[in-house]
Amino acid sequence: MPPAPRKRRSRQRGEIAPLESGSYRVRVYAGQDPITKKRHYLQEIVQRGPDAEDEAEKTLRRLLVQVDERLNPRTSATVRQLLEKHFALLEVERTTKATYENLARTHIVPLIGPVKLAALTAEVFDSFYAELRRCRLHCKRRRMIEHRVKAVHDCDHRCHQHVCKPLAQSTIRQIHVILSGALRRAVRWKWLSRSPIENAEPPKQPPGNPQPPTSAEAARILNASWEDPDWAVLVWLTMVTGARRGELCALRWDDVDLVTGTLRVQRSIAELKTETWEKDTKTHQHRRIALDPESITLLTAHRARSTELAAALGYELAHDAFVFSHSGDGAAHMNPRTITRRYGRLVQRLGIKTTFHKLRHYSATELIAGGVDVRTVAGRLGHGGGGATTLRVYAAWVSEADQRASTGLLDRLPRRPVGDPGVVGADELFAQNPYQLTAMDLRAQILDGTIAAGSALPTTAEVAKSYGIAIGTANRALGLLREWGLIEPRRGVRAVICALPQASEESASAECVDVVPDERSTPQDPPVVVLETSVDEIPYAEIRPTAAPMIGTGLIELVLRRRGEDVSKVVTAPVPMDPGALHRLLLDGINRIGGTAAQIGDYELEFREFGSTDSILTFVA
Template identity: 55%
Template sequence: MTRAASRQKRQRGSIDELPSGALRVRVYAGIDPVTKRRHDLIEIIPAGPDAERRAEDARIRLLAEVQERRNPRTSATVNQLLDRYLALHDGGKTTLHTYRTYAEKHVRPFIGNVKVGALEADVVDSLYAELRRCRQHCNGRPFVEHRITGEHDCDQRCGPHQCKPLAAATIRQIHFLLSGAYNRAIKWRWVSRNPISQAEPPGSPSPDPDPPKSAEAAQLLREAWKDPDWGTLVWLAMTTGARRGELCALRWKHVDLTIGVLTLRRSIAQDGTETEEKDTKTHQRRHVTLDPDTISVLTDHWNRCEARAAELGVKLSNEAFVFSNVPDGSTHLLPSSVTQRYRRMAERIGIDTHLHNLRHYSATELIAAGVDIRTVAGRLGHSGGGTTTLRVYAAWIAEADQRAAAGLASRLPNRPTAQLDGIERVLAEPRAPYEQIAVELRSAILDGKYAAGELLPTIKQLAEIYQVATGTAHRALSLLTDWGLIDVSRGQRAIVRLSAPLATELVQPQTASETDQHPNDSDDAAKTAPRMWEIILRGPDGRRYPRRHAYADINQPDSFRGHMLAIARIEAPTETDDGDSWINNYELEIAEPGGNEPKLVLRW
């Protein structure tokens, strides 16, 4: 055997014992792409009886991660990941400034020094919990929260600190920042997975626009018009719904006072003291039609700007900004200054609002006026064909829909009279063949053609007489049974229950005037109107006879007397006669159709 064959294969990775007795497992994982130094995967196994076995398991696991490229290839921290990610971020200046602010204040102090490969979802969830506790990340001890840092004279704006949670929308943006950074780290092969995807940020808050009321809008305009230039900006924000950056970037070449059209194509982004002119938020140019009052307001503003420029011997060009602090309009207003001035103006007159609410005011007023959603979305610059508009202004859209429904109802013709149903409908408008047969037989009983106790034709005979199927004839007899006019037993022919004078008190169809009357037109009439009841006859021995239906008025008990006489004579012919001396031996239970408990018990 050669020396090479006998030589043992070198073991990858090492296990070293530390002075504490713990074991350190080290596996080589290549060169760190950030520091350009050796990168090792290290895991410490606490001392114990099975420490050697667990250390060997850890070595094999780390080797498998390296072999399958599932290990983090760098010992870089979250701070280093954010530095590189934000340096390569291709978003707008405003977005980048926002991300940097969030990272400096809410991310780096907590997880900035954690290695990118060691960050787990539970740590991120703990970070979100801390952000929901206090946006200032206080330690729970009371302190005075000053309005500014450095030396200053305290006023009412300085006071005891009160913990306020960070807004859910802000926490979600921090989540998106971290998720984007880790997705980029996966592409760079710094890590093999994204732990942020397993963390749970707060749910997306429902849009809750709070536009100023009409009276507040009028008050804001009156206050703003003390400075006509400032009043023009507030007026334009209110009527066009333009964003503050779009108003600051507006130039006179974008305003066509002849045809009354405003073109919004640029916006001013601000990062601290630095500004940048860029595309609009949705990168779309839009044309907004101006009303006559707005055209007049802008015409007056142009005349003022032109007069100021002429006084200084300069010419106001079309490239000049519409809103500027210099006579020639060569510089634009700062978006933050516009927001601050509007907030101070609102506080001065006691209205709790901010500049962006003027955009909400424009949208809600358009919706209230009945303007379609696509047009509103176009004026506001919402993308998605109105999806954003529907989501943000759902409450106002619902109110406009209610007004539209009321307007439509006022133009509709009068609704048809109430349709009869049940027994009344069959008697007034028999439709099916079996209904027509039942109504015709009922008329024969009422006319006295069939006396009480007399047999009706058989089902087969009825089928031949009316040229229908036997099933149709059977359904007609079932209808007469429900009306209480006949009695049918299995294997027996139908027998008439009531004589003609008594039968006339049974099912009576309502007249057209009764059916047209609204149920609430007359409460007294509704209470005393006859209707269908279920009645049960109780004999002197306590026997209860089969349940029947009767059409009568419960407020007039005597309207049930004829029914009880007829039923007793049919059910107990040996105990009754043509007189009424026996009537006090019987009782009549009256119940709602389908009800079990009697509503009234009558005895004469």
């Protein structure tokens, strides 16, 4: 009789081992680790006690159920190991990948790199983000010196005591995106049953704060750029199109149609350290941008200069040559970093705190303030999401539409009687907001001597209480006084009223428009300013609002007359004696009383010193 077959002994999947302390170690086999290729175990320690043995049995059964239902982590890999495999498989732009790897190397790995994936919880991530918000250098709350370089050197004033600064909110959100993507990949690989970052509180979306240059700053920047016409065309095109710097570097002449006035944006130049290459646009969207007549004129002149330069060097400018190039034949594109550095030196020389990318913000801001819908602005700028990014970033400027709505309502209401010009009314040309009205009133007190030169200005809190406005509104009002040069801010003490400069007769007649006597006037009559050319024909770069002499030294009363009859009175600050500015003032006054630009010949604008009936000059177009 043959012997009975031996039963195959099943493999022991778990064990309970007593320890010398009286506790029990529970260990369960959970498969092979995909990272180390070694046997992977789940292990827990049950503390000693009267029911320790029973608790160990329960723990063993629980761990076995986790293994059977695949609820356990299948690896003992750390966050560092996961990120290494994640980046090896990540398919994004090279520049984006380099940014992610740098953030992981600088912030993620030093803080939670050694932590095992099985130990990650929502509490770990919340503590991690709190540390990033505390100090970007992870100083561990100890005193340290921030050196200017890492090499051995003699310390000077550039080496200073460390002061904790939080990591930017947008950077923390980028780190959150990196970790979320890596953990989702770990879940797909069955390394984890679920992503532990789901229960963590993600960093808040930073508010949109683009801070574009003002119109006056943009004019100064553009005027200074005309020292090099080719460079000025690049700055101009950035202002009017809002294109990214890499898109401008990749722009070729066959992308520009000077006949129909359109510009195609369909590629970009990427830069990483010393390497550059041509790639798709940031949002992978190709777009067409309409060009205004002035931009077409500038690009035509720029192409003519490029053609002449290529011919002088013995080349022929190709149809697909780069629009902006340092090579004579246009075969090589400009580097994006070169544009940033040159623009940085320019604005530093002008004393303006801004960046090249903020010209893109300037373009979007001006479009929205001009009444262009957000979706169209998003299309010109190449924003994805149908304008969601545009609306989020530039939401502060969308309020311009609300201001236009309130102005439209005002135009339908009965006009208030023309009374005391000292009463600032709702139909004032410039001072329409509370902070502007407050600044105008304080300016009037400074100019008439109520607040003497050299005396201390009231504090922000006192200004807010006196005018019934918020602290932030009072701050903006004092900022206007500082821009007008009426106050001198001092650190730690109140601002001081500056001595008022006396305008000289020579400076008042140095430049700007020609003042010609009207045939109807006598030698004693005030001059009449006649604009003999259309304001549209004046190059943008020639409009210098900060360089033109000002009309008056104190508050100015503007009287709009139609065929000799007064129709509106307005009180405002001194205005530049500039043809473009005076033309816009006249049109603005006509529009506000319901007139049209076609009727401009019936109107004239008279300028008087506030409180006086004597005319300084009369402007007609």
